[in-house]
Amino acid sequence: MITLKGLHKKFDELEVLKGIDLQVDRGKVVVVIGPSGSGKTTLLRCINVLETPTAGEISIDNQTLDFTDSVSKKAISSFRRLTGMVFQSYNLFPHMTALGNVMEGPLTVKGENKEAVRKRAEELLSKVGLGDKLDYYPFQLSGGQQQRVGIARALAMEPKVMLFDEPTSALDPELVGEVLKVMKNLASEGMTMVVVTHEMRFAEEAADEVIFMDGGHIIERGAPSQIFTNPKEERTKQFLNMIQ
Amino acid sequence: MKMYLTNIFTDPERIDRLISIAKSSLLPLLEGAISYTIPLALISFVIGLTLAVLTALARISTIRVLQIIARVYVSAIRGTPLLVQLFLIFYLLPALNIIIDPFPSAVIGFSLNVGAYASEVIRAAILSIPKGQWEAGYSMGMSYQQLLKRIILPQASRVSIPPLSNTFISLVKDTSLASMILVTEMFRRAQEIAATNYEFILLYSMAALIYWVICFVLSVLQGFMEKRLNRYVS
Ligand SMILES: Nc1ncnc2c1ncn2[C@@H]1O[C@H](COP(=O)(O)OP(=O)(O)OP(=O)(O)O)[C@@H](O)[C@H]1O
Numbered sequence: 001m002i003t004l005k006g007l008h009k010k011f012d013e014l015e016v017l018k019g020i021d022l023q024v025d026r027g028k029v030v031v032v033i034g035p036s037g038s039g040k041t042t043l044l045r046c047i048n049v050l051e052t053p054t055a056g057e058i059s060i061d062n063q064t065l066d067f068t069d070s071v072s073k074k075a076i077s078s079f080r081r082l083t084g085m086v087f088q089s090y091n092l093f094p095h096m097t098a099l100g101n102v103m104e105g106p107l108t109v110k111g112e113n114k115e116a117v118r119k120r121a122e123e124l125l126s127k128v129g130l131g132d133k134l135d136y137y138p139f140q141l142s143g144g145q146q147q148r149v150g151i152a153r154a155l156a157m158e159p160k161v162m163l164f165d166e167p168t169s170a171l172d173p174e175l176v177g178e179v180l181k182v183m184k185n186l187a188s189e190g191m192t193m194v195v196v197t198h199e200m201r202f203a204e205e206a207a208d209e210v211i212f213m214d215g216g217h218i219i220e221r222g223a224p225s226q227i228f229t230n231p232k233e234e235r236t237k238q239f240l241n242m243i244q
Numbered sequence: 245m246k247m248y249l250t251n252i253f254t255d256p257e258r259i260d261r262l263i264s265i266a267k268s269s270l271l272p273l274l275e276g277a278i279s280y281t282i283p284l285a286l287i288s289f290v291i292g293l294t295l296a297v298l299t300a301l302a303r304i305s306t307i308r309v310l311q312i313i314a315r316v317y318v319s320a321i322r323g324t325p326l327l328v329q330l331f332l333i334f335y336l337l338p339a340l341n342i343i344i345d346p347f348p349s350a351v352i353g354f355s356l357n358v359g360a361y362a363s364e365v366i367r368a369a370i371l372s373i374p375k376g377q378w379e380a381g382y383s384m385g386m387s388y389q390q391l392l393k394r395i396i397l398p399q400a401s402r403v404s405i406p407p408l409s410n411t412f413i414s415l416v417k418d419t420s421l422a423s424m425i426l427v428t429e430m431f432r433r434a435q436e437i438a439a440t441n442y443e444f445i446l447l448y449s450m451a452a453l454i455y456w457v458i459c460f461v462l463s464v465l466q467g468f469m470e471k472r473l474n475r476y477v478s
Pocket residue numbers: 011014016034035036037038039040041042043
């Protein structure tokens with residue numbers, strides 16, 4: 001479903017991704033871990049093309065962007081629709097209700113029929129447990145509720161892949177569970193997901209594969225049980241010792 | 245001033261004269277306000293605001309030429325007195341064989357002026373919207389134009405209402421400068437009437453009062469608008 005080939009990203013002189021090769025099959029959940037500054041966020045942002053990679057190739061669902069040549073804005077816009085992004089800081093539109101937030105993409109970007117979109121948005125919000133909060137503005141919602149709207153908003157675009165960048169790290173501990181639950185449900189429904197998170201429980205329970213990144217490289221990858229209990233690489237061990 | 249006040253308090257005939265002049269001037273003054281001052285301010289504000297949004301977008305765009313044009317425009321307007329701008333337009337256009345009336349000439353001057361000042365307000369408001377809002381829009385495939393229209397400008401307009409209200413209120417008062425280029429707006433009427441009966445203080449007081457009433461109504465409207473646009477923030 002996702003294939004990355006030789007993905008590089010430089011910010012001026014600083015090389016943040018130093019040649020990432022990765023394949024994620026349809027319906028798989030991949031959790032990305034690694035120390036701060038290792039390039040996890042940058043990797044997700046490149047897959048969503050919020051950052052333009054300096055070199056390399058991204059394919060999603062048979063569509064390919066090759067960043068060795070320059071890529072048109074239009075190609076980027078349509079490529080972005082393949083992925084749904086969930087941000088650490090939610091980034092909901094504060095001037096729209098929960099329903100408005102979820103309807104915005106399908107209405108504005110896809111130009112879909114309003115009634116159909118409303119129905120789907122209501123269903124999505126019910127699915128994330130917010131069926132009774134349709135007309136609430138973001139400021140009237142808790143962090144966990146806002147993040148669930150964020151997930152519903154991304155799903156409304158019917159993406160092929162969902163990308164999560166530390167979706168629970170801005171939340172109070174008691175609100176983390178409700179967001180992870182929604183993500184687990186999504187995983188069990190067969191959504192392809194790439195998740196950057198420090199929630200090792202989530203990785204153990206929901207991930208098919210864990211990827212350890214450091215210094216712009218993928219150092220190690222494997223099943224959660226293998227990575228967590230029996231890592232091969234020294235750096236992975238050090239990192240896991242540090243966070244546990 | 246002392247004489248004037250003493251007269252009013254001691255001389256009943258003088259009071260009658262002032263009252264009758266006040267009565268007969270009120271209508272021409274109001275008419276000047278309604279058919280010139282207010283339309284001049286409103287039309288100039290609408291055109292100016294459009295100009296301001298375009299200028300603000302040019303300033304934040306990545307196209308170098310647009311940036312420079314916008315900067316020069318704003319700098320020129322902010323660096324010269326409004327009265328000089330009005331005179332310049334009033335005399336420049338006929339010199340270029342463009343013959344227009346004083347009123348549209350004033351509209352051009354005030355619009356250009358508002359456009360420059362308000363563009364700074366709007367630019368600051370756009371820049372105050374968090375980067376995450378752009379990213380959320382882009383990440384779902386919105387174009388720059390869609391993002392501006394649906395996400396950024398609606399939020400920026402809420403931030404801009406208080407400073408833009410100030411701009412509009414200043415504009416209403418500044419329209420009195422149009423009297424200098426022969427627009428028969430309220431202040432010019434006051435001058436003309438006073439020139440016939442020498443009751444300068446009375447007529448200018450009446451003009452001041454009418455400006456005040458207009459501006460008071462505007463600040464009440466501003467309050468309503470702020471309330472409405474603030475409904476989505478805690
Ligand atoms: N827009 C940018 N301009 C310049 N440098 C950047 C930019 N974005 C990220 N970086 C740098 O790239 C490196 C990797 O950042 P990134 O955010 O991808 O790390 P991360 O693995 O997500 O870290 P964290 O766990 O702290 O979120 C960091 O050194 C960061 O300072």
